[in-house]
């Protein structure tokens with residue numbers, strides 16, 4: 330998901346959750362957006378290029394069509410453990426049990442992961458049952 334979408338949706342959810350608490354609203358928005366900094370750090374570590382312009386250029390190249398003979402380097406998945414919901418969410422929400430003041434952070438990060446993995450969730454909930462049903466029906 331694009332960073333712009335993360336900012337807008339996180340701000341809307343932050344405002345909905347904390348309409349009279351601007352600090353908490355900003356934390357939800359920041360957390361819901363800044364999780365993607367791991368892409369930047371991993372790109373910089375792997376490529377040696379610490380410029381934001383270089384990272385944005387690589388991001389555009391990475392999502393574009395690869396022409397035959399294009400031998401520019403590719404750096405694999407640029408997702409850290411922060412983008413792994415099965416690791417991050419239990420850890421995060423167990424921390425908020427001890428420190429409830431961190432809930433806006435947890436809401437923002439959870440929202441970010443939900444938005445990033447929405448297509449997988451839709452596939453699991455909507456497409457997979459139908460395909461499994463189709464497989465069973467054919468037997």
Ligand SMILES: [Zn+2]
Nearest residue numbers: 364365412445
């Ligand atoms: Zn992300």
